[in-house]
Amino acid sequence: MLAGGSQPKLSVYVRWRRLTESESTDGLIDHRSRAVNTESLLSVSVKPSEGNGRPWTSPPAYKAIFSRDDDNATVYDDTVAPAIPQVLAGGSCNFFAYGHSGSGKTHTIIGYDFERDRSLGLCLASSRKLFEALDSLNQADSEIRLGIGFSLFELRKNTAFDLLNGRTECHIRQGPDGRTHIRGQTELLEGGKVRVRPLSQRACWTFEFLRDELIRSFGRRAVGWSSLKIVNEQLVEARDALIDRESELVPVGKRATDDRIDEAEAKKAECETRVAAAESINAILRSSRAKCLGAKTVFVDLAGSEYHQEKGTQVALMRQTPQERQEGRRINTDLLALKEVIRAWSSNQPRIPFRSSPLTMVLREHFLGGGGGTSAMIVTVSPTNHQYSAMLNSLKYGRYG
Numbered sequence: 098m099l100a101g102g103s104q105p106k107l108s109v110y111v112r113w114r115r116l117t118e119s120e121s122t123d124g125l126i127d128h129r130s131r132a133v134n135t136e137s138l139l140s141v142s143v144k145p146s147e148g149n150g151r152p153w154t155s156p157p158a159y160k161a162i163f164s165r166d167d168d169n170a171t172v173y174d175d176t177v178a179p180a181i182p183q184v185l186a187g188g189s190c191n192f193f194a195y196g197h198s199g200s201g202k203t204h205t206i207i208g209y210d211f212e213r214d215r216s217l218g219l220c221l222a223s224s225r226k227l228f229e230a231l232d233s234l235n236q237a238d239s240e241i242r243l244g245i246g247f248s249l250f251e252l253r254k255n256t257a258f259d260l261l262n263g264r265t266e267c268h269i270r271q272g273p274d275g276r277t278h279i280r281g282q283t284e285l286l287e288g289g290k291v292r293v294r295p296l297s298q299r300a301c302w303t304f305e306f307l308r309d310e311l312i313r314s315f316g317r318r319a320v321g322w323s324s325l326k327i328v329n330e331q332l333v334e335a336r337d338a339l340i341d342r343e344s345e346l347v348p349v350g351k352r353a354t355d356d357r358i359d360e361a362e363a364k365k366a367e368c369e370t371r372v373a374a375a376e377s378i379n380a381i382l383r384s385s386r387a388k389c390l391g392a393k394t395v396f397v398d399l400a401g402s403e404y405h406q407e408k409g410t411q412v413a414l415m416r417q418t419p420q421e422r423q424e425g426r427r428i429n430t431d432l433l434a435l436k437e438v439i440r441a442w443s444s445n446q447p448r449i450p451f452r453s454s455p456l457t458m459v460l461r462e463h464f465l466g467g468g469g470g471t472s473a474m475i476v477t478v479s480p481t482n483h484q485y486s487a488m489l490n491s492l493k494y495g496r497y498g
């Protein structure tokens with residue numbers, strides 16, 4: 098690994114993917130990194146070893162470059178480990194993996210080998226460290242029991258799929274409080290009550306339980322299309338309100354007569370309950386002796402960057418069906434919106450365009466709820482010549498951090 102210096106608001110890292118068994122070492126991209134001085138960020142120069150791709154040199158933009166030989170534990174030590182004290186002090190941190198399909202985003206964020214500690218993805222390595230710290234806090238104070246509330250969902254088009262709850266479809270809405278809410282279906286119950294299911298959050302008290310839940314629910318993601326996965330880990334306490342958010346019983350103001358709920362009343366009741374739930378959670382957060390309670394760590398495994406096109410650029414894609422083209426356009430909109438949000442947020446602009454896409458709406462509170470936390474993007478790239486243009490696209494996206 099090669100490391101640079103200074104601390105921008107979003108740290109950007111580059112990770113070269115290890116070669117797979119079917120890839121030969123011929124035809125590898127020639128790449129070098131350099132820092133102007135020890136304080137500066139690194140600049141990367143790339144050119145294909147054969148073929149006619151143009152050489153390119155980035156401005157100083159990257160905090161560190163991970164080589165093909167660096168494993169997940171090395172990436173964790175440099176990117177997430179420094180943020181753990183911030184999370185334990187109540188801050189919130191965001192980590193994104195950006196890159197073309199097959200470049201190693203899921204390998205980095207989730208991991209594929211759960212038996213070897215050094216292979217755990219960033220979200221599991223982080224929760225393992227957090228559990229070690231929480232165990233000490235729990236032992237030191239018998240009146241508190243801290244754990245991690247974890248949620249996992251996939252974002253496709255305008256819908257979030259709750260992977261902890263059988264891949265239930267959830268809708269992304271902006272509430273009157275300006276915050277984004279991910280809500281499942283509204284069901285009518287007996288006695289004129291409505292159940293509004295928010296995105297599930299599983300309370301975990303041990304690392305092993307969280308890991309097994311993640312492995313089990315991760316298998317429920319859609320296959321065959323490059324999708325976007327978000328893992329959210331929040332520090333919680335074993336008092337009811339935080340854990341019982343999974344089902345909220347809301348009395349409907351007006352009893353339904355012909356099996357149809359008065360929509361306005363249901364919406365009002367939903368809103369009131371949400372406010373009440375938020376207030377009771379806030380009361381717990383305020384009264385708790387644990388200053389880390391409520392801190393969040395978010396890991397985002399972005400969709401394949403080959404769909405990302407800036408105006409005037411052309412990226413060659415395989416032959417696609419109309420449905421794939423439509424989904425590709427949606428991915429492109431999300432990635433472009435995220436880039437604009439990062440750009441505005443990193444340069445402290447007064448207006449950040451969070452409402453431009455469902456992805457940025459969902460990430461809004463994570464960007465704004467920083468509270469002394471860190472944000473980082475790991476740009477994953479393949480070292481082979483035939484993925485030169487996709488690799489270049491990814492490096493260029495990451496230089497704006």
Ligand SMILES: Nc1ncnc2c1ncn2[C@@H]1O[C@H](COP(=O)(O)OP(=O)(O)OP(=O)(O)O)[C@@H](O)[C@H]1O
Nearest residue numbers: 114115197198199200201202203204205209323401
């Ligand atoms: N740094 C690495 N070391 C070893 N194997 C890797 C590394 N990066 C990726 N791989 C392997 O390459 C394959 C593709 O990686 P991965 O599934 O993480 O790609 P991806 O970017 O998430 O792709 P997609 O966008 O299609 O989901 C996997 O088999 C993964 O284990």
